[in-house]
Amino acid sequence: MRIQKRIFRATREGNFKQVKKLQKLLSGSREAILLSIRRVTQINRGRFTSGVDGKVYRTNEEREMLACEILNTKLKVYRCAPVRRVRIPKPGKMEKRPLGIPTIRDRVFQMIVKLALEPEWEAKFERNSYGFRPGRRCMDAVTQIRINIVDRKGYTSSSWILDADISKCFDSIDHEALLQKIPVFTSIIRQWLKAGVVEFGQYYMTKAGTPQGGIISPLLANIALDGMERLFGSIRSSGKYAVPSQRRGNDKGIGVIRYADDFVITAPTRERIVNYVIPKIRDFLGSVGLTLSGAKTRIVHRDEGLDFLGFTIREFVGKRVRACLVQPSKVRIAYHLNRVKSLLDENKQATQAEIIDMLNPILRGWASYYKYANSKKVFSYVDYRMWVMLWQWCRRRHEREGKGARWIVSKYFRRVRTRYWTFADAPEHALFYAGDMKLSMFRYVKVKGEASPFDPELNEYWFKRQKME
Template sequence: MKDRAMQALYLMALDPIAETTGDNHSYGFRKHRCTHDAIEQCYIVLSRSVAPEWILEGDIKGCFDHISHAWLINNIPMDKEILRKWLECGYVFNGELFPTEEGTPQGGIISPTLANMALDGLQDLLEKSVKKYQVNYKKIVPKIHLVRYADDFIVTAKDKKTIEQVILPLVRKFLAERGLTLSEEKTKITHINEGFDFLGFNIRKFRNNTLLTTPSKDAQKRFCEKIRKTIEANKCVKQKSLIMMLNPIIKGWGNYYKYGTSAKVFHRIDWEIFKKIWQWARRRHPQKCKGWVKDKYFRTLNGRSWRFAADMGKKDKIDYIELTYLPTIHHEKFVKVRHYANPYDPADKSYYEWRETYRMKQTLKGRQSLINIWKRQNKVCPVCGERIDRERPWSITEQIVSGQKVRTLVHTSCKRKMQSRL
């Protein structure tokens, strides 16, 4: 516990440096940045008619486990002896101590920042090393762009030759200095018309010059498998319980991919979910006909038939809990963070406040009562006084004040503290 507290203390001093010196288009493990920022940057770079056509898909072999200790000690601006102890402390497995000779601290809260700082600088290196050139008095722009999320990255270029002869050697040399290597099996050079997978999305340009970002086939397969396992593991539970298990999984997946072109995929995946649900229902009543099973488990709600829904069992009214219908999660345009903005720069404070307010309203879209509560609290948690936003988990609490039920939004950690005192 003391060690984690010390890491948190040093991280408070190190993070502003990392944010100031970091690559503009690095989006992993950084404040107010996420995977969708990285995907949106890919879209900005590749969607134009004069966009680069070739992509290097970089995959670093065991990034967090193999970063050179010597490089970190020589280049990270913090107490060298403290850093050395953290790097060499090792880890315990089954009661046995295993020393670490390379890589960042196992499970350390400072590790992602150390890894980011080790990989920062690649963007500047590529931009300075690959310059414009002339062919028959015509200037050729190599169209070099780097987009990185933690240890996953892509580099774009005008032609395949530039990637093979210039970019790949530069990347390999840059990584070798830090004790890292590219995975030869997973590192690929791809044409944009073939498409490539990045952070769960497939990004591909079609003949009409339209770029689409859709859920990757691997992501679809993993999601369907998760749904299948959840249903098969709960063959005997009540319908209401199964719906409550599946809804967070479906909503979470849908909300992640709603910023892409996902409508067709959502309809197809929903059909797969329906087939699994129908099998679950038929298996419970093998002696009953299909019509009987349909009437027992499916309802017509809001003009839609075949909705898998269960009665909540309230005495005063009929109320149903319904399985989330994936196509009802509509596409939304994602507003990318300004790549040059710094959360520690006072000049950018108003921008980040606007951005977090905007994103919070997007999160609470369609839930006006929660937006009103959030505004009534001046957007802060009444327990700790810190801002309620998407960065920290929060939940709703209810209290009786002057005989009336009052709802408030508090951080989940603050709610646990309140409950522990009771």
């Protein structure tokens, strides 16, 4: 929306009176309300998931009624409903994560407020914050860690890494500390924070945290955690950004990379992390009601590496080269293969075509996420394991018939282009193999500094970046 770019520009210029005026104008505009309804009821993944009222809006007639209701409701008199709590399993873990699902109506209001708040905060956020921000993705954070550990020339001042974990971040954020950072829409945001949850018909008050599942929750979490990088001298007295190697004193060589509530800090020595970094981080987190998890927070050397956002990142030192290897983590490889195995076990009677249609979106999505990493060997290994699982699936289907290996090969496998033994029911309908991707074609270009899609001066930059992707 054009008005969002005006909000961004006014924030960068320090004209906060104009920012507030434009935000109020946007939140009451028909365009913002209709756009919010479209995103919530037609685009978002949870569009058919109801809140405590049990309502979803599937037809145009139902959406028109919702639009009329919201257009006639002023934010001053708006009252929200409690969220419905559900628990979903964490990937690769036995424990479950609580999700708070607002009603569709409340989600629309949250989207309206997000449209107004996001441009202002995109102009304020630190450059090495990457999670849940427009135009930024996981690979940007991973690339920045790679730069901090080993730069292009093979030199670095950051040998040690604080692999940090915030204990129950979304459930523990202090409401008042968060609201002090947000000068507008304070009363309505307080409503969402204090709305309470309903689980198994029982109502519970919420005294802290932002409900995971709310549209505005990731933005609120980013606002609460904003300022972490500035603790270590990232902004000079002139207002310009200082890279870690240009900072002074104890701040020299310290880099902060954050993706939502996951963050790592690189530093020259272990002692600097223990005596300087961790105390400052604990004080900062304590100011917003958060704590570091003692069990999950650890200090590692770059040789040992760390797992971050599904990647294993570590230094590699050869005879003539020093580099940073970024590969899919063993945990995520195992989770991916177990997911495929579970799908095959649950669909023993499905046809080959149905199996291909079920697997291909999973395989393409996984390969697309890791295509910018050093994934060639991993992709080959995953393809081999896929072949073994599919062979076992084929054998089980015809176990009673006593069909031999040659018959199974002729029925289920064929040559497709240059690959033999492709699982396919027709040349044009084959299983996707990650190993067929030409990884040399993919070289990730990290997002530039503080660039934002809301910056009207960077329209050409974002147009070119979208074409690259």
